[in-house]
Structure formats: structure tokens, C-alpha cells
Amino acid sequence: MTGVTLKDIRKAYGQVKVLHGIDLEIAQGEFVVFVGPSGCGKSTLLRMIAGLENITSGEMFIDGDLVNDVPPSKRGIAMVFQSYALYPHMTVYDNMAFGMRIAKESKQEVDRRVRAAADILQLTQYLDRLPKALSGGQRQRVAIGRAICRDPKVFLFDEPLSNLDAALRVATRIEIAKLKEQMPDTTMVYVTHDQVEAMTLADRIVVLSAGRIEQVGAPLELYERPNNLFVARFIGSPAMNIVPATIVETGAATRVKLAGDRVVSLPVETSAGELENKASFGVRPEDLTVATGDDYLFEGTISLVEALGEVTLLYVENPAVKEPLIAKLPGIVGLKKGDRVRLSADPVKLHLFDAEGNAYRR
Amino acid sequence: MTGVTLKDIRKAYGQVKVLHGIDLEIAQGEFVVFVGPSGCGKSTLLRMIAGLENITSGEMFIDGDLVNDVPPSKRGIAMVFQSYALYPHMTVYDNMAFGMRIAKESKQEVDRRVRAAADILQLTQYLDRLPKALSGGQRQRVAIGRAICRDPKVFLFDEPLSNLDAALRVATRIEIAKLKEQMPDTTMVYVTHDQVEAMTLADRIVVLSAGRIEQVGAPLELYERPNNLFVARFIGSPAMNIVPATIVETGAATRVKLAGDRVVSLPVETSAGELENKASFGVRPEDLTVATGDDYLFEGTISLVEALGEVTLLYVENPAVKEPLIAKLPGIVGLKKGDRVRLSADPVKLHLFDAEGNAYRR
Amino acid sequence: MMTQIVSAIGVMVAGVFACALYYWLSDKLLAAVLPVPDNNVRLASQNLNRRAAIRPWLFLGPALILLAVYLVYPVIATFILSFYDRSGGTFVGFANYRWAFFDAQFRQSIFNNILWLAVVPAACTFFGLVIAVLTDRIWWGNIAKSLIFMPMAISFVGASVIWKFIYEFRGGKETQIGLLNAIVQAIGGDPQVWISLPFWNSFFLMAILIWIQTGFAMVILSAALRGIPEETIEAAVIDGASGWQIFWKIMVPQIWGTIAVVWTTITILVLKVFDIVLTMTNGQWNTMVLANLMFDWMFRGGGDSGRSAVIALVIMAAVTPIMIWNIRQANKETGGH
Amino acid sequence: MSAINPAASLRRIGLPRLVVHLSVLVICIIWLIPTLGILVTSFRDAGQIASSGWWTAFTGAAETSAARLGEPSTAKQDGPNYVISGSVFEKGKGGSVLAFGTKVASPTEFEAGKPADIGEGETLTVNKDGSYTYTKNAPFSGDRGKRIYLSVSSPPSFTTDNYRTVLTSQGIGQSFVNSLTVAIPATIIPILIAAFAAYALSWMQFPGRALIIALVVGLIVVPLQMSLIPLLKMYNEIGSFFGVPSRSYAGIWLAHSAFGMPLAIYLLRNYISGLPKEIIESARVDGASDFEIFVKLILPLSFPALASFSIFQFLWTWNDLLVAMVFLGTGKDQLVLTGALNALLGSMGGKWEILTASAFITIIVPIVVFFALQRYLVRGLLAGSVKGG
Amino acid sequence: QELKFQPGQDSRFNWKSFEDFKAAHADLKGQTITLFGPWRGEDEVLFNSVLAYFNAATGANGKYSSSENYEQQIVIDTQAGSPPNIAVIPQPGLLADLAAKGFLTPLGTENADWVKTNYGSGEDWVKYGTYKGKDGKDAYFGFPFKADLKSLIWYVPENFEEAGYEVPKTMEELIKLSDKIVEDGGVPWCIGLGSGGATGWPATDWVEDMMLRTQSPETYDKWVSNEIKFDDPAVTGAIDEFGRFAKNDKYVSGGVAAVASTDFRDSPKGLFDIPPKCYMHHQASFVPSFFPPDKKLGTDADFFYLPTYASKPELGTPVLGAGTFFAITKDSPAAKAFIEFLKTPIAHEVWMAQTSFLTPFKGVKPEAYANDVMRKEGELLTKATTFRFDASDMMPGKIGAGAFWTGMIDYVGGKDAKTVGGNIQKAWDGLK
Numbered sequence A, B: 001m002t003g004v005t006l007k008d009i010r011k012a013y014g015q016v017k018v019l020h021g022i023d024l025e026i027a028q029g030e031f032v033v034f035v036g037p038s039g040c041g042k043s044t045l046l047r048m049i050a051g052l053e054n055i056t057s058g059e060m061f062i063d064g065d066l067v068n069d070v071p072p073s074k075r076g077i078a079m080v081f082q083s084y085a086l087y088p089h090m091t092v093y094d095n096m097a098f099g100m101r102i103a104k105e106s107k108q109e110v111d112r113r114v115r116a117a118a119d120i121l122q123l124t125q126y127l128d129r130l131p132k133a134l135s136g137g138q139r140q141r142v143a144i145g146r147a148i149c150r151d152p153k154v155f156l157f158d159e160p161l162s163n164l165d166a167a168l169r170v171a172t173r174i175e176i177a178k179l180k181e182q183m184p185d186t187t188m189v190y191v192t193h194d195q196v197e198a199m200t201l202a203d204r205i206v207v208l209s210a211g212r213i214e215q216v217g218a219p220l221e222l223y224e225r226p227n228n229l230f231v232a233r234f235i236g237s238p239a240m241n242i243v244p245a246t247i248v249e250t251g252a253a254t255r256v257k258l259a260g261d262r263v264v265s266l267p268v269e270t271s272a273g274e275l276e277n278k279a280s281f282g283v284r285p286e287d288l289t290v291a292t293g294d295d296y297l298f299e300g301t302i303s304l305v306e307a308l309g310e311v312t313l314l315y316v317e318n319p320a321v322k323e324p325l326i327a328k329l330p331g332i333v334g335l336k337k338g339d340r341v342r343l344s345a346d347p348v349k350l351h352l353f354d355a356e357g358n359a360y361r362r
Numbered sequence C: 001m002m003t004q005i006v007s008a009i010g011v012m013v014a015g016v017f018a019c020a021l022y023y024w025l026s027d028k029l030l031a032a033v034l035p036v037p038d039n040n041v042r043l044a045s046q047n048l049n050r051r052a053a054i055r056p057w058l059f060l061g062p063a064l065i066l067l068a069v070y071l072v073y074p075v076i077a078t079f080i081l082s083f084y085d086r087s088g089g090t091f092v093g094f095a096n097y098r099w100a101f102f103d104a105q106f107r108q109s110i111f112n113n114i115l116w117l118a119v120v121p122a123a124c125t126f127f128g129l130v131i132a133v134l135t136d137r138i139w140w141g142n143i144a145k146s147l148i149f150m151p152m153a154i155s156f157v158g159a160s161v162i163w164k165f166i167y168e169f170r171g172g173k174e175t176q177i178g179l180l181n182a183i184v185q186a187i188g189g190d191p192q193v194w195i196s197l198p199f200w201n202s203f204f205l206m207a208i209l210i211w212i213q214t215g216f217a218m219v220i221l222s223a224a225l226r227g228i229p230e231e232t233i234e235a236a237v238i239d240g241a242s243g244w245q246i247f248w249k250i251m252v253p254q255i256w257g258t259i260a261v262v263w264t265t266i267t268i269l270v271l272k273v274f275d276i277v278l279t280m281t282n283g284q285w286n287t288m289v290l291a292n293l294m295f296d297w298m299f300r301g302g303g304d305s306g307r308s309a310v311i312a313l314v315i316m317a318a319v320t321p322i323m324i325w326n327i328r329q330a331n332k333e334t335g336g337h
Numbered sequence D: 001m002s003a004i005n006p007a008a009s010l011r012r013i014g015l016p017r018l019v020v021h022l023s024v025l026v027i028c029i030i031w032l033i034p035t036l037g038i039l040v041t042s043f044r045d046a047g048q049i050a051s052s053g054w055w056t057a058f059t060g061a062a063e064t065s066a067a068r069l070g071e072p073s074t075a076k077q078d079g080p081n082y083v084i085s086g087s088v089f090e091k092g093k094g095g096s097v098l099a100f101g102t103k104v105a106s107p108t109e110f111e112a113g114k115p116a117d118i119g120e121g122e123t124l125t126v127n128k129d130g131s132y133t134y135t136k137n138a139p140f141s142g143d144r145g146k147r148i149y150l151s152v153s154s155p156p157s158f159t160t161d162n163y164r165t166v167l168t169s170q171g172i173g174q175s176f177v178n179s180l181t182v183a184i185p186a187t188i189i190p191i192l193i194a195a196f197a198a199y200a201l202s203w204m205q206f207p208g209r210a211l212i213i214a215l216v217v218g219l220i221v222v223p224l225q226m227s228l229i230p231l232l233k234m235y236n237e238i239g240s241f242f243g244v245p246s247r248s249y250a251g252i253w254l255a256h257s258a259f260g261m262p263l264a265i266y267l268l269r270n271y272i273s274g275l276p277k278e279i280i281e282s283a284r285v286d287g288a289s290d291f292e293i294f295v296k297l298i299l300p301l302s303f304p305a306l307a308s309f310s311i312f313q314f315l316w317t318w319n320d321l322l323v324a325m326v327f328l329g330t331g332k333d334q335l336v337l338t339g340a341l342n343a344l345l346g347s348m349g350g351k352w353e354i355l356t357a358s359a360f361i362t363i364i365v366p367i368v369v370f371f372a373l374q375r376y377l378v379r380g381l382l383a384g385s386v387k388g389g
Numbered sequence E: 001q002e003l004k005f006q007p008g009q010d011s012r013f014n015w016k017s018f019e020d021f022k023a024a025h026a027d028l029k030g031q032t033i034t035l036f037g038p039w040r041g042e043d044e045v046l047f048n049s050v051l052a053y054f055n056a057a058t059g060a061n062g063k064y065s066s067s068e069n070y071e072q073q074i075v076i077d078t079q080a081g082s083p084p085n086i087a088v089i090p091q092p093g094l095l096a097d098l099a100a101k102g103f104l105t106p107l108g109t110e111n112a113d114w115v116k117t118n119y120g121s122g123e124d125w126v127k128y129g130t131y132k133g134k135d136g137k138d139a140y141f142g143f144p145f146k147a148d149l150k151s152l153i154w155y156v157p158e159n160f161e162e163a164g165y166e167v168p169k170t171m172e173e174l175i176k177l178s179d180k181i182v183e184d185g186g187v188p189w190c191i192g193l194g195s196g197g198a199t200g201w202p203a204t205d206w207v208e209d210m211m212l213r214t215q216s217p218e219t220y221d222k223w224v225s226n227e228i229k230f231d232d233p234a235v236t237g238a239i240d241e242f243g244r245f246a247k248n249d250k251y252v253s254g255g256v257a258a259v260a261s262t263d264f265r266d267s268p269k270g271l272f273d274i275p276p277k278c279y280m281h282h283q284a285s286f287v288p289s290f291f292p293p294d295k296k297l298g299t300d301a302d303f304f305y306l307p308t309y310a311s312k313p314e315l316g317t318p319v320l321g322a323g324t325f326f327a328i329t330k331d332s333p334a335a336k337a338f339i340e341f342l343k344t345p346i347a348h349e350v351w352m353a354q355t356s357f358l359t360p361f362k363g364v365k366p367e368a369y370a371n372d373v374m375r376k377e378g379e380l381l382t383k384a385t386t387f388r389f390d391a392s393d394m395m396p397g398k399i400g401a402g403a404f405w406t407g408m409i410d411y412v413g414g415k416d417a418k419t420v421g422g423n424i425q426k427a428w429d430g431l432k
């Protein structure tokens, strides 16, 4: 099995500890995405897998072999850099062929593999161009092509799409998805800032924060059942609305009193000892709807309406809560600034976190 | 009135014609956003308003005065550059004060205005820092602050948010919206790639393509009633699904036969002479729903499911149409790859374009 | 002594100040002549545009005047002189050119110059590059760089003295005081009179210039190397390239432009340098180069302005292709803005 | 990625570290040897310089020298023999005698400490410490002391006399000041002028710009010797027209400025045209004139390039002799340091010890300048012309 | 500046001439006169000590300066129109050139006559100071002051004594002595031609001396004026005479290979090595300044006259010399007065009493010479039957300070005299 196994991997730059013990198993053929705020150590981890950074302590296995001291070129990996890192003085063809030529592959083999990769990525007509004569998206594809040519066991991507504009980003994302499909046995590790990428591409997402893993799981699992406040707010855009609350009734279903004194019932289990505990109540903007009746979660004044055509964002303020609640309503909504609205949500879509930020399981 | 008027503005770099006659009236206090694909001339047009590029032919008026030969500093404009363009060797304070000092404003006045701007942008505590000690978002705010200090009649932004990461982008976008609110009399012209920005900020959007204006209108107008295929596909993400069609019945409501032989009725008017004409039928992904009954627009096989949590994208293929149709469904949908689905939509949300790509008006 | 220092400082400040004052005053004057009233946008913008049209010439003025007086005028004078006899009095047509064509020493100099041009810029650039790459990788790199830069601070005459102590030859059984011969002797070879070895002696002179100029190349190339995007090197590491391959296939091609500039600068220097040849051999043992030959004809024995002018023109002609290439390059860059 | 320093990544290229250290060390040594040679030489005395390699200066060598024995009149009678004794060393000097001889052709014929029969009934013993007894079985004749030859091992000896000679020679302080008076403005003025010109050539629009760039680049090659006579003629005419001395500091500043100008413009333009366009446009929008843009933005932002070029220009002017001789003259109160040191060498030249010591004295100022500005050098010159620098 | 010797105090000096001069030129007070010449270092100090007497006598302000490249400098200065008042130049060739371009002021016949009568071989000296002016007519331009004597062989008397060698009286004996030294296992000669940019010139002195010892003075003069070619047998013969010493591996210290590269300043040091690297060294009167500092002239080192062939008695005792000429490059009363000053014995004696100065002026007191060696040299100079000026200094600069040097290097490097002479002649033809 060509998986990647990390055992208590730590990294420090001099005194600065960047990673504090990462344990992770990546199965062969899996597509794993690392997400996390800027500076949390995603790139560092990826570069350690690539062999571009030394491992301070811990053990890393690729394909079952300990690779701590194996140089990058012997690890059977390929990497796509955020900045493409194309060799600016070589044509597309030469860029893709470079690794194979270094490895002294036969001319025919080089040509075959370059053309195959170019074909997959629709680059055939650009093979003779220099990188500077390509658009951003094409460059990105060359970078991927270069990686494909190496025929790696493990594919590493470091924010490959972050330099692209929105349209290209979508298109390239889909191409990566297709690529994965064509190479089912290749393990892929992908670093991104972008949620949409993470959600659409990943088999499993690893959420990192400050050098630690917060949660590992399938995309929808993270979306629906975040382990803690951090993951809850990190996944989803706009972020989940969080309202301070106090538990007023425990049991298989829990009742909490929100700031602003509304009492809400959620289908999560709490133990009796937790009565009166402080908690955080969470609801995603897209789960909120405008309530017509009295059964609502929250009432407030609209401070801003952003009509995006497809959806409309309402920013709803209430003196009892510091930040405005955001509601994301489908289509175009007839409400305007200053209107008073009541918001409600399906109880199963509600989240509750304890004072430490850990989620109450349902 | 402090508006900007462009009369048949053209621009050529040597032989290369970049703008082919732009006519546009921007009213005082309006927030106008230029959008368009990369290279269409947005920046060039903005820079011509600023006076940074010569006008090849045509006339430009600011505040009723012909400004073709007026240097930038006398046009009463301020500009925020994509790359911030902060003076790297000056503190935030000096960066903001630079223009006023050049204009020999009194010390008190400079101080007053810098502090006022810093206040608005929450930069007060960073006034003594050098740009390199600021985060990207803070730098962007300094760039805006510098523009505010000039107290301009016209505010020009060239993709001010494109260097920021997603979260910052949202936050800064909201700040710009607030800014506009605080300066109701200031005209703002804003260039962006990003639809969300365009939709949320603009009073009117100008869609440019290859040096020409395709459509000018309020955001929702463009979204709901695009003038032509280009605008239709450009506004909205994912782009509007387009299916080739033939008009089979004309009149106040029109019936068209889609590729794949479904016949659909739309509330658009066509004249009898247009019978049997080729047309393009359009429907936005977010307007599609999964049809349960027989009343559907389109049937196909799901080739890809992207579950984003909040919404799910279905890519539906049908042999009669080259590209897959995309449907954007709210929430998490229980469909999977290979499933056969039927899609339908509210007839009022359907679009029809003639062979030249112009929309049939409803 | 104190008064000398004070007066020297005074003179220096006055000189620099006067120069700065020109720019300041000319700008003030421009502003005064073409006022920009606040209330009249039309006049203001008209005058601003006029200022913008005049200002480049104010900025360029001193430079252009200096260039015209100190370089262009002498070049023209030289051109004219090349058609006159030794004292510049009688017109002799192309006689000086004819002389040059048939003069053995002149041909020798051309040959040597070609040799110098082939070796020195290449060697300086090569060593500079290698040193820049290597010193970037070690903690005492800056110290090493300073040491290698140090010869730049030594005058050519001083450098020649230094190298005399390397090349010095003592005949017979005497102890060698020249390092090179001492080494040769220590390893069992026969001491040589290095600076009179036919053909090879030019290379021993070149070594001096290489020794001096490598620091220049190193400093500039080192800055360029730091501009290479890190990721391309990492990508090559992942692609399995060795250090050597990375250097030649990834790093060198990316700083090609800078290498060309360094090469050009040193090429020009080589064509102009004569102090080293003058002090080491004065062109004897067939080491003559054009610059030295020109110097010779210009000053020795009362001088021959005609012939030295011809040589000067040949030197300038020799670099013309390189310069044209550079000018193209410079103008291409300007295309952007 | 920016957090990773380039040095760290270059390190990963793959050559073993030790090899890198060693090769740099070797290169440094090769580069240093000539300089080291001259440094050592400058601390030796003239005689040693010509007779042994500088690298032997530290080991202490066996030197042969001559000494004169006591005059016959100092002989004392001892039985049938006459004896002259004393020390071969002059007062205050010492060493260890290894061997001695009485013929100049074979100066190490006899071992020290052993009596040597030198014919005609004479025996001579020279001990290691230099004391000798010279015995003859008959009275000594002649009026001069006998010359003998010794091989003496002497400890390494160094002297600071050469430096003293140079530093205390007349007018050296003055010429030091003169050199600075020439070099400092001759460094600053051309940089200022060239920076203005480079700015105009990179950022201002005007007809003929490409032509001027071509001209400037083309003029880099003009050999300056060519221009000396026409220029000096002009100086004299101007001088006599206005009744001022034709040779003045202003004159040499301008000459140095002009000769350095093409290269200065060429290099600075490379840098200045690489500054971000938006910053300059932004300042234009802010209402800054080109003059203000130059003073407030370009000057501070191109400081690294200015610093780098100033190192080069300073080195050139500081080490220059020719231009100074022609445009400043050779009088005592205008003589620059290079000129003064040159004069010290004497009309026949060839005083290695003075040459080497003065080479080291002239080097000091440029080295100080270099160290003061080198941190800019590293990231300075041409940085604008290379992407990302 | 202080006067080195107080006027009137030392009887070795002709103080009267000083007082007379003082009385005659009191009107120059405050005038400035600039002099420019080749002397630097110690020589500059010495000349300044002479200049001080002029300043003291006249009240004028005489300023001397020099330069490493004084030959170029004087060309630049005169051409550019900013010459000193007086240029001091050791090459008549260069002076002739300046005179031809009209940069020199003629000194007049009275000065020529004075030199003719008061200098040893006065007529020759006048000849060397006479050039064609801009108008093409001969005129007297250069006033000789300070001479160098070239035909000297330096040796260490004690080394000769020890080995039992005698100072040779004829060329034949000199050659025999050389052979004897070789036989004894020694090396007779130290020859070094190295001189940086001027490498090769010491060989020209050899050739000139040999020329005077094999050919008549008239032939020598024709050679100088190129009336006989450089590859004429007369010339190549002289070159080969030099070759007899320099191109014999046994004769020269370090072997022939070392000749061209050994610096002429280091070369004499071989005399004083223990054991000696050589026993004899041919060089001009200035060379003691390159002896090790502790060597005393007269006891530790001495010279003898480079002897003539006994077989050619008709050539007499020719002396090869050189000297510096003072020429007025910018006329002024003070400049004229300075030339007058040079005619006073005191101007010579002040320098004579220090070091490295010889004068052909017969009016000086010989006892003013600082030591016996100098006095002996001075005698040689004033008593010479034939005095000839260094030929290379009189040839056109491109030859005398160029092709000739290079030719000699080539010759020592292995080419034969005929080829070398031919090359030099070709260069000379190229100048015409």
C-alpha cells in the first residue's frame, strides 16, 4: 500500500515550534486536503512529506518505508507549488521532461509521457511555448503536468489554485478532480485555503490549527458534525453564527437560553451536571430562514443586505449579541435595511458547544 | 454635479486598439463597477479616468470640465491600486499625509484628515508602522486611507481586493460598502474580476468585453435580464447553462425545442419571422430544481456531484448537449454519480437569446 | 591640519550643495515661470503639462552636458585627429589607418586583445558565479565575499606590485622570492620567467585582472541569485536534479540577463585597461594590448595624436556590437512603460 | 514561502557541506595570497624583501652576513701567540652562529664552536653566541680588521619602519585630505546627476528618449585617455578667460563625474526602471511633481543601488592617479594620496617596501567604505534588473 | 624653506657666486616660478634644497613638482597650454619634440657659449641642448644641469682582493677576468633589464657603451640620427658585444633567462651577497642608491671605468653619460633668472655636497663632492676625451623608449642581432 503515515511528526525552526506532533494515516489512493488558517503549518507539513524540510522528530513512512532521511527525488512523490515554480527558461515540453531527462529516461519514453500528460491537461498545442507566454491557468496546468510526468506514488499540491482568478479556479478544480479519477491509485495530498476546493475535492479533510490537527474527516462530516467551535467556524462561508447561551435543561434533548433570552431546544445530549453551564450555540447562515410566525430563534434589525442574485445575505443585529447574525437566503429577497426580521432554523441543523468549544454530540 | 462623462473614448497602444469607443455617464455619488474578462480594458479605462494614460480620442468630463489634458493631480480623483502601491519607506501616517503635504496643507489639517481617515479604517494604532510591518488587509486599508485623505470627488479602485485571502476579502468588501455609505456624494469607480464584489457593491455594473461595453445596469438587472449571451454567462457562478434551441412557436410567449428534443415554453416575445430560427436557451444553475414529475426541462446522468455543504452541485450530462448542465441545489442532496435526474425550472427564470446572442426581451 | 580638514569639508559641502542646488533651483524656477493657480484648472493643467515637457531636460541637462563635453566632444575630436599627422597639423587622409593595418605591433595587440576578451570576462563571470553560489550556502559567506571583493579596492598599480611578488623569477640556484616559482621548485619543476613566456605570459597578466574583477562579478551575480524563485530550485530537487545540474540547468539560465550585463561591463573594462600591462611588461614579450598601444602612441616621445586616435577608434569599434546589443536590450525594457 | 531564507534552501542543492566549505576556503586562500604577500612584505625590510620569499618571513632563516674582526692593534699577546677576541655581533644585536668562513666564496666552511685552521698559522674559533678568538703564531699585520663570513640563524624579524616612512613623509596628511576632497564629491555628484538622468530616462516621457539611452550606453566605452588633452585645453581657455586657475577641485569633480557618468546611468537606470510603476503613479495622482517624486520616493527607494554604485565610483576615484594629475595638478597642496605615495617611490621607483606599505594604506579607506555599504551591495546593484531581486 | 648649508660658513662652497647672484636678481621678489621634472622621493628633496637657495637669493617663490608619468604629463601640459615655467627633462629626444611644436623658449647664444666654455666637453653638451624650433631653425633650448655617468662597472673591492682579482685596464683584460671568475667557480656579472614599463633600457646603455668602444664617435652620432641603419653591422656588432656578456649563461647570475626579468634595481644587490652572486655590475652613477643601505661607497663598493679595447687606441677614452636639461616652457623673468642661477657654482655645489649629483661644470670646487667616489666620477666627466649622450634618450621616443627596449628584450630572449636591429629599424622607418 502506497499510503503515507505520519507518527508524532514535529517541526521546529530553531526555537520556534511549528508542528506539535502530527499523527495521520493516509491510505493509498486517498485524496486528503489540509486546511487551516494561514500560518498553521499546512505548507510545512506538506514540504516535510516532500522531503524539502527536515523532520525535527517523529517518523514518516511512505509506502511502508521510513523516509525520514530519504531525499525528495527518491520518495516517489511529485509536488505542485503554489507559485507554479516553472522553469522560466524552458519550454512547456522541457519543463515536463526535465525530471525524466535527469533520470536518464529514453527519449521515446520521455516523449510518450510528456505527450500523454499534455493530452490529459489539454496542453498539447502549447508544448513549445515558454511559461511567460502562457496564461495563469495554463501555467498551473503545466505545473501539474510536470508532476504527472514523474508518475508519482504520492501527489502533493500546495495551494495550487490560489493564484488563479475565479473562473479558472473552478475550471482547474474540476480538472484536478478528473485527474484524481484517472489516477485512482495515486495518493494525493492537497493544501488549500479555499473551502470550496476542500469540500469538492477531498476524500478526507484535515483541519489544522496552530500546528495541531483539530479534526480529520470526510467533508460533509466536518460540515455537519464539527468536533469543535474552531472547525465549525472554519468550515462554511460565511462562517457559522455563534451566540452565547446557557444550558437550562439537560437530557437527550437540551434546552438553552440564548443571549437575548430566547430559549431553544436542540437534539443533543447533555448530562445533568452540565445544567447552567455556559455554552455556545451555533447555526449556519444558510440554515437560517425568515420566520413568519412566533417560532423563531432570533429577532433583530437588518443592518445590511447583500443581494448576490442567486442568494441574498442579511446582516441582522440584536443588541444582546455583539456580532450581527448572517442569514443566507436563496434567491432575491424583498427585505431591506432597517427592516425587523425573525430568523428560525430546522432544529437538527443547530449546533451546541461547551465552554471549551467542544461539540456536544447528537 | 461631480459625475464622470465619457464620450466615445478610444485607446490604442501604437497599433493595438484596446478600447473602441466607450460612452458612459456616471452620476455624482454613484458606485460604478467595471467587470469583464481579463485583458478587456478595465484597468486601461480606469487609468484614463485617473489621467495616467493618454486618451487617444474622445472626450472625458469630470464635474462638467473637459479633462483630456488635465494631469491626474488636478482631476480631483484618488486611486487605490491593485498592488496597494504604498510608499515602502514611509510610515502609515506619512503615506496618508503625503498627498496633502505635497499640496502644502497646514499641519493641523493634515493631522486632522489623517486621523479621521485612520479612524474610519481602524488604522489608528498602526499609524507609526511601516507598510512591511502590516498584514495584507491592513495594507489595503492604508491604500484606501490614502485615497480618502485626498478627499476626492471621484474614487477609483483597481481590483483592490484581489491580493487578499478569502476571509479578508469579505471583511474589506464590507468596509468599502460602509465607506461608500459614509461618503454619499463621492463618485466611485471600481474595477474587479470578482462577481460577488461587483454584485454587492455596485449601484451600476458596466460589463466590458474586448474594449466595448456589453451592458450597463444595476446588479440585479444584469443578473435577471442580461442583454446578451456574454453578460448572461459572465454574471453568475457557476455560469448560466446554455443549451442550443430552435424556435418552434412565436408570439407573446415563445416555445423552443431544445437539443435533445424537449420543447419548452418561455414568457418572451418573438415575432413570427423568427420561427425556426436558431436560438440559445439559458437557465442558471441555481434556478434548476430536481423535477419529480414529467414537467421537466432536461434529463441526464449525473457525472459529478460536488457537495459543498451549504449547496450541492450536480453535473448532468446528456448526449445531445456538449457540456454538462450544472444544477446548484441547496443543502445536501442524496443523489450520486451515475443517477439519472430530471431538472426543471420556473419559466420566468428562463432566458432566450437569438443567434447573435442578443436576449429576447420579455 | 585642522584648518585643512575644515576647508576641505567646506569645499566638499559647497560642491555637492551647488550640484543639488541646481536641481532645486531649476525646479523652483520652473514652478515660478509656469504657475499652477488653484482656481483656474485650465491654466493649471496647461502649465503642468508644459512643466512635464520641460522637466526631463532639466533632469537630463547636467548629465547630457557632462557627457557632451567630456566624452562626445573628445570622440569627435579624436575622429578628426585620426586624419591628421602626429602633431595634428597636417591632413594626411587615411594614412594613419593604412599604417595601423600594416603595423605588426598593432596586429599583435589586436590578437592579444581578442585573447583578453575571450578569457577575462568569461573567467571573472565564471568565478564570480561559482563563488556567489558557494558563499550563499555557508555561514561565513559574507566574510569570504569581503575577502574576494578586497582586490577591487586595490589600485591597478598596487595590484601589479602584488603580482610581481608572485611571478618574480630568480635565475639559477638562487632562492626564488616569487611564490609561483617557489611552488614550482618545491614540486620539482624548473622555475620559469613567467612574464616572458611567449603566448602564455598574456594569461599571467590576465590573471591579475581576473583576480581584481571577480569580486565585482560576484557581488552583482550574488544579488541576482537571490532573486531566483526558491521554488524552481525545490522543484528541481524533487525532479531529482543534482547540485551541479541545478546550478547549470536551473540557476544559470535564470540569471542569464545579469550574467550578460556583468560580462559586458567587464568586457569594456578589459578594453580600457592598460595599467596592468604597462606596469608589468609595457607590452614587451608580445603582450601589447590596444589600450596600452594607444597610450604609447599618445604620450611616448612627444606623442602621435593621429595614430593614437586611430587606435582609440578601433577600441570603440570593437565594442560596438556588444553595445548595440545592450542598447537593444535597454530599449526593449523601456517598451513596458 | 517568504519566511524561508534563500541560504537555507540553496543549502539543499545537495553538494556535501564539507566540500562547499573546503572549496570556498581554497578560493579565499588563493584570492588572499597575493594580498597576504604584500601585507607581509610591507613589514619586512628592504634587504630581506629582495633576498627571500615573503612566506619565509615567519620561519626565521639562516642568513649569511659579513663581519669584521677586531683591528690588529687590539691583539693581545698570549705566549707565542697573538690573540684577538670579541664578538662578531654589533652591540645590541644577537643571534646564533651556525657556521663561519673566511672566504666570501665559501662562507660556511667551518662549523661554529670548533677551532678552524685558516692557514698561515692562524686559527679562528667563532662560538654560537658570536664570541670569537682569533689566534696567530706571529703578530698580526695590516691596519684593517679581517673580514669573515657567518651563517647566522636569526629569528623572524618584522619592522614597522616602512609604515613609519610612508605615514610621516611630508605632506601625506595633506594629500590624504586632498584625496578625500576629490573622492567624496566625485562620488556624490555623479550619482546625483546620474540618478536624475536615470529617472528621466526610465519614467518620463519625452521625444528622443531611446536615442539618449543609446548614446549613454554607447559612451561607456570611450577610453578616457583620449579626452585628456582636448579637455585640458578647454579648462585652460576657460581658466584664462575668467582669470581663475584652470585646475581646481570643481574641475576634477566634473571630470570624474563625467567619466563615471555613462556607467552610472546605465546601472542606475537598470534599477530605477525596475521600481514598481504603481508607486510612482500613485504619487502622480497625489499631485507630486516629478521633482518631488524623485526626491521623496526615488532617492530613498533606490538607496541600495546608489550605495552600490557609490562603492564602485569611490574606488575608482580614490585609486585614480591619471585624472588627478591632469586636472588637479601635481603641486604639493593639490597632490592626491596616490600621487604622494608615488612620489615617495623616488624617481627610479622600485622601493618594494614603500610600495607595499603604501598599497596597504590606500586600501584602508575603500575597505572601510566597502564594509559600511556592503549590506546594500549584497542586495543592491542591478537588483532591479533581475526579477524578484 | 631652510637652507641646508648656511651661506658663508663652509669653505668648500663658492659663496661668492651666491652673493653675486643675489645682488643681481633682487627684483624678482614675490614672483612665482613653477618647475616640473622627473625627480621624486629623495631626489625631490635634494633638488628642493637647491631651489631653496634660488628662492632665498631672489625672494621669488619657486615651486617644484613631479609625477610618476612626468613624460606624459609634460606632453599633456604643454599641448593643453598649461605648462610649468621650466620643464626639467632628461631626454633630449622629448625636448626636441617639444621644441619642434614650439613649446620651448630659446635660451639664446650667450647661454650656449657659456656652456661651451664652462662645461667639460662643452661643445657636446650644447649640441644636446640644441634643436630645431617651430620655424625649422636650430636654436639652443636645453640647459644641462646634473649629469649621470654611464660607463661604470661597480664591484666590491674586498671581494676582488680576496680572490686576487685586479681591476682590468682594457676590454681584453675585462673579458679575461670574466673567464677567470668562471674558472674559479664564480659568476662575473649581474645584469638586470627589468624596469616595469621601461624594461629593457639598461641594455641600451650597454649597447651604447659598446658602440663607443667599437666605433668612432661620428658613427655613434650617425646612429643616433639614423644616418646609419639600426641593422648596420656597426650597430649589430655593438649589440653582439653586449651579447658576449649578457647571452652567456656562465657569465650572468641566474643565467640568460634571468637577465630580462631581473629588476635593474635588484640586480646590483648580487654584488653584496655572501657568497657573491656576481663580481661586477655595469650601471650608471645613480646606482648606489639601490645598494643595501649599510654599504659604504669607497670601502664596501667602488667602480671602475668600463675599459676600452687596447686594440683600438684611436677611440681614446669615451664616456657615455646622460643629464637633465632645463628648458623654459613658459617664459618669465624669473624663469630666465633661474637659468642664470644654474650658471652659479653654488647651485651645483649644494647638491654635490649631498648625494647623487655630478656636474660637468668646471667652475665648481671638486672638494664639495660628498665623497671620493663621486669626486672620481666627476673627474671622469670633466676629463673625458669624448663625451656622448645616451643614444636612446636622443632617439625618437618610440624608438629610444620603445622599440630599442623591446628589441633588446627580444635579443636577450634569443633573437639574433640582425633581426632585432632590422625590427627596430622598421619601427623607425614607420615614424618617418
Ligand SMILES: Nc1ncnc2c1ncn2[C@@H]1O[C@H](COP(=O)(O)OP(=O)(O)OP(=O)(O)O)[C@@H](O)[C@H]1O
Residues within 6 Å of the ligand: A013, A016, A018, A036, A037, A038, A039, A040, A041, A042, A043, A044, A045, A193, D001, D003, D004, D005
Ligand atoms: N524558515 C522558517 N523559520 C522560522 N519560522 C518559519 C519558517 N518557515 C515557516 N515558519 C513558520 O512556520 C509556521 C507555519 O508555516 P507554513 O508555511 O507551514 O504555514 P501555512 O499553514 O502553509 O500558511 P499559509 O496558508 O499562509 O501558506 C508559520 O508561522 C511560519 O511563520
Ligand SMILES: Nc1ncnc2c1ncn2[C@@H]1O[C@H](COP(=O)(O)OP(=O)(O)OP(=O)(O)O)[C@@H](O)[C@H]1O
Residues within 6 Å of the ligand: B013, B016, B018, B036, B037, B038, B039, B040, B041, B042, B043, B044, B045, B193, C336
Ligand atoms: N502598454 C501597453 N502596450 C500594449 N498593450 C497594452 C499595454 N497595456 C495594456 N495593453 C493591452 O491592453 C489590453 C487591456 O489591458 P487592461 O490592463 O486594461 O486589461 P484589464 O481588463 O484590466 O485586465 P485584467 O483584469 O487582467 O487586469 C490588454 O490586452 C493588454 O494586453
Ligand SMILES: [Mg+2]
Residues within 6 Å of the ligand: A042, A043, A044, D001
Ligand atoms: Mg502555505
Ligand SMILES: [Mg+2]
Residues within 6 Å of the ligand: B042, B043, B044
Ligand atoms: Mg487590470
